[in-house]
Amino acid sequence: MRKIFDFHGGIHPQENKHQSLQTPIRDAGIPPELVLPLGQHIGAPASPIVEVGQRVLKGQMIAEPLGFVSVPVHAPTSGTVSAIEDRQIAHPSGLQAPCIVIASDGRDEWAPLTTAADYRQLAREELLARIRNAGIAGMGGAGFPSAVKLSTRPGSQVNTLIINGTECEPYITADDVLMREQPGRIVAGARILQHLLAPGETLIGIEDNKPEAIAALRAAAQGTEIEVVVFPTKYPSGGEKQLIEILTGKQVPSGGLPLDIGVICQNVGSVVAIHDAIVEGRPLISRVTTVTGEAIAEPGNFTVLLGTPMQYLLARAGYRAEQNRRLIMGGPMMGFTVPDANVPIVKTTNCLLAPGHGELPAPSPAQACIRCGMCAQACPVSLLPQQLFWFAQGKEFEKLESHQLFDCIECGACSWVCPSNIPLVQYYRASKAEVLQLRRDHERSDQSRMRFEARQARLEREEAEKTAKRAARKQAAQQRAQAAAAGGSGDEDPIQAAIDRAKAKKAAQQAGGAQHDASEQEKLEKAVVTTRQRLETASSKLAQAQAEGSDLVTALQTGVDKTRAKLAAAEKALQEFQQAGPALTAGDAAGDPAAAAIARAMAARQADAAMAPADKARNQLQGLEQRLEKTRDRLASSQANGDEQKIIEALAMTVTRLEEKVSAAREQLKNPGDA
Amino acid sequence: MLEFIVQYPLLSALLALVGLGAVFGAVLGFAAVQFKTEGNPIADQINALLPQTQCGQCGYPGCRPYAEAVANGEAINKCPPGGEAGIQALAALLDLEVIPLDEEHGEEKVKAVAFIREAECIGCTKCIQACPVDAILGAAKQMHTVIASECTGCDLCLEPCPVDCIDMIPQRESLQTWHWPLPDPASREPQVIATDAEAAEDRAA
Incomplete structure (x- = not known):
């Protein structure tokens, strides 16, 4: 029997898993419209490679990854791309994000798939590329691209491969039913990962509240080197770092990755997806999602196409909207309230929780912290939540960081035990985001400073160059003057030379004079x-x-x-x-055109100066009036077209500003003396 | 040695003190030359805290000059883009009291980015010359445009534009910029006791 370790803290909330375990996995069917967000994973959103109106087949790639930490998106069924636009997505902000919308045709026609008869024949890079091209991102809830996680650096040894079947969060049973019903695929997927990573040992970690899943997996793993490890139920033992500590007794260093201690962890859902992608060539286009809560008539698990509107899935499970106050994506501990029931299911949607009226009540008003220390006892990362709370309130970001805020896994155990009902996790989430924002701002301001200083240096350099040029010219002029003076006061020879030069010049001019x-x-x-x-x-x-x-x-x-x-x-x-x-003498004739030009220029300037004050002001006024008129026209047309409010406001501001300028110009024209 | 000290106690004490003074003076003098710091380190630290918009709203031509002025005792509340947080950071650095923003120099505004209505741009290059961070691209009689990622939103390009074709567009919240807000501190004030809240919920139900 393998030794099981324990991690610090943890809680035992009511599990509420039996409600959704009454029926086997059901198929949710094909909804008339599928909305596929381009960013369903951590990393850069994918970039669309289809056009509106294009027909797509089931499993066809419709958006390609942008960059290394990114995965593609595939069409979950055959149909036509009806739009590529911003739609509301499942995100706590309720903001919109770019999505590809597919109108399904109901034929569910597959695109040709690349299967592998024997994955052992494939090179490591090829396997990783197939996993990446299948669009697989961690399906436990975080959505980190699996191929990135599996791309170990050459030389780094994987001692332990852990398949995470813990599913510690209350209500959720998606992984549980997957392990019960498809243990063969999980084991087969684990063997692919074994082939890919060559780990020293492979473990499947399951909490002891899932006896059926344990039995099924043990049976499936018979005769392989895969070991199913069972450990006591405690929240949040399904957290990657917590599970690693339970199974190996080793802690992932702060700010480090599991790979630093030779461990790689994959969720069972991701393992099944990897199996499907490698063996059957099927990309990630559906997932198992738990639909549960008191407002659901027939809670259970569904195989649902990605992009299915939540409303459609809820209707399949007998959703009673009138009994439901808020709809939660994820579990009660780490989930969030979705802004609208029409947002789509994505790769990370492991659960839809529709609590009834008595279930999961809104927290009571927060009271003052009484320094009881229960949060510190519950924290699975051994942080000091009460200290972090004070610092978060005072926005003391340096202290937050020195108290390891970024090791917080946001599990919610501290808030759950808090007798004063303080929403501690919310403070940490906000503070983390604020610290990151500050870092970004700082980077930006550094960039601006560099640009400003570079510009300053450039201006100085240009100024210096100009002064140098001016100085050089001045010096040259002085030298010429000196040379001339020296020539005048020098010996006879230079005088003679100068006279000769002058004579020669005159002769030449006389010769050319007539012609000119x-x-x-x-x-x-x-x-x-x-x-x-x-x-x-x-x-x-x-x-x-x-x-x-x-x-x-x-x-x-x-x-x-x-x-x-x-x-x-x-x-x-x-x-x-x-x-x-x-x-005219010959010399005068040569000088005449220049003199005439000068005279002309002077006359022109005088004329200009004579009419300047009045005429100039009048011209200016005229120009301003024209511009004002144009802007007014534009404003009117914008208002008529119902343009954005911002544009109309900007135009209105411009009009008032121009009006001011026009009146000022008129004033000036009336009293030219003021100017 | 000992004899000398015993014989002339006063003189030896004096000599010892003078000797110590000479030695330490030499060490300090050497350190002053060897470890001389270039520039003003406090001004550098202050400059690092300023938002670097180079907007000149403080009355100085850029962030660096204001940082130098603050190092020489100028008030710390003249930087609207830095806002409340900036004043707090400066106060913490300089061990001063936090004072409210001086409204004479403007208010803390939402971050904005300049946008040139390109159809109206006449290519006069005046905004390019005004931009403190070289974030405007263009040439004489060619259309200009703003490099949005480099624009600090300082407003300095608005004034010189002869055709008023520059707008300041406030930054929109996106998935990249959104983050969880801090819980409302007002909700922590126990205006209702918990049982009242439950009763209210029951009534609502």
């Missing part, structure tokens, strides 16, 4: 000619328009006027050039 002159004149003449041509065409067009009585007459008229003015200017320029031409 000619080209300038040519250009001006050409301008006059083309402008005249343009004037002629414009005039003829105008005449035509006037003859036809077109709307364009005024526009054409202004065009003609403008061209005429241009022509006059061109002619004048030509005349001036011809007059000045002979009088």
Whole structure:
């Protein structure tokens, strides 16, 4: 007889398991619509690979895993994808999450499956890939991808493989009936895992309140190396770390994994799913779920397709809604109230609990903590719940962490024993989430700081580069000036050289001067000619328009006027050039265009400055008014279309802001002196 | 040695004290040079507690300058994005009293992310220049867009936008951000005794 160990604490709540054990597993059937959330497991949600309207077959993959810690989703029956959208899911928040909705066609047509005649022929990686592609995630309630759990690092030795058939939580019997009715599949699945992991020993752990399951498994395990170990009933011995301690006497280190002490644990439901996936090639598309509670006429266990609305399953079991105050997914200790009875069954839904009026009453109002220490005696992880409670109230996160808050398994034993009815677990859950949130915020703020500092450094560098460039230019200018000064005051030779240079330049300019002159004149003449041509065409067009009585007459008229003015200017320029031409020296001719350009720019600036205050303000006002009008139109159309409230509010705000700006601009236009 | 001490007790005592002073002075002087800390370590610690939105609502151009100011005695309640929790953390670090947020500098708001209505963006790059964490992408006369994961929600891009095409969108609660709330402390106040609650339930039933 194997030695059985005990873990600290634990409680003995009323089991209430017999209600759902009266009948064998029933089939829940195919509902008309199945809703499959993309994230039914711990890790990254799967990504859809089907389109709306596409026909899918039973067992066909409809969403592929994203990343290592993720599993795919399969169609539980044949039908058509009717939507891929956000739907409410079974989550305590009541929030929506992306789901694939399948309208079933009732034909239940299978997709082709890859079976394995002999899994012993398959490589380790191939087996793991098949488990992963079958979409198997821990079915005891946590939903951690099984393939990830089974992917041991090379070199790490698995001493003990534990199949968890404990099911310690009250009311739930899904694993119990599975062990009673399908012990062969469990043992066969365990042998696949044995082949995969080569453990030193394989144990199936069961509490002693399930004698039928124990007998069935013992019979099935006859002649194999698998040992069925029975131990006294206590909550929460089904917790992974607690079960390991019961069976091996070893504790999983804080923050560590069972594999660190050479143990791997799998739920019986997951083992059956692995068996089905490897031997029959069937992906995870259904599970056994307990439906129980006083508000259920015929409580029992059902094989139910994933994605089945809870309402449909409840109806199968004779749900009396009027007797039910809240619907719980999971057990009474660790489950949560679902927001709506229409949310779908997922891979982790091991139980639907519909308590009647007298059953599981709402907790009485919490009283003050009296420091009795009963919670510390009940805690299976040997924490100090009363201390954690104080720190959680005071939000002393550092102390919470130093008191090992993250080792809490949220089993609820402390709340159950608390004579003051303090919802202790809720404090720990909230604090854990808050600590994680703070860590994430801190990471984010670190990231922002790095970006800010990088930007600051970049701006500084750019500024420094600019200053350096400016300094270099200044220095170069100084050097040139110095060189010039040195040349002026130096020996005769440099003077002579400078004079020579100047003379050479003059000669060159004189040589090119005439040519330059000619080209300038040519250009001006050409301008006059083309402008005249343009004037002629414009005039003829105008005449035509006037003859036809077109709307364009005024526009054409202004065009003609403008061209005429241009022509006059061109002619004048030509005349001036011809007059000045002979009088100009060669050097002046070269300087003239530049001087003219400068003069023009100055004139333009003066004109701009002259009309600036009034005209500019008027232009601005006009622009603002246009924008205001546009925004008003948009607001009106948004309101008419019934857009989101947020958009309408934002637009309304913009309108008021623009109105303010417009009135300010008007004010400014009235009293330009203020600006 | 002993003779000298016996002969000149006062002088030897003086010598001993001066000698001790010289030795410790040398050790301290060496330590001051050898283990000199660069920058202001307290300002670094304060900066680590600030939310790094770089929003300037405190009146300083960024979190780092405010951290330095706080290290030099500035009030700790001028950071609205840090909120109540930030003030508490600063008070704990600096051993100061927790004071309420200075409303002159703004209120604690829901976290938001800037969003550019891209159809209206004229590509002026003004928001890009205003963004303290380089979270806006774009080029002159090209549409700009906000990198949502990097945006700190500081509002600094709103003011310079000439066409008012930037909205601050409050972050929506998702499955990733949701977590269990702390139990309502009010429910712990024994307003009704337990038997009253049961009686009320029975009546309701």
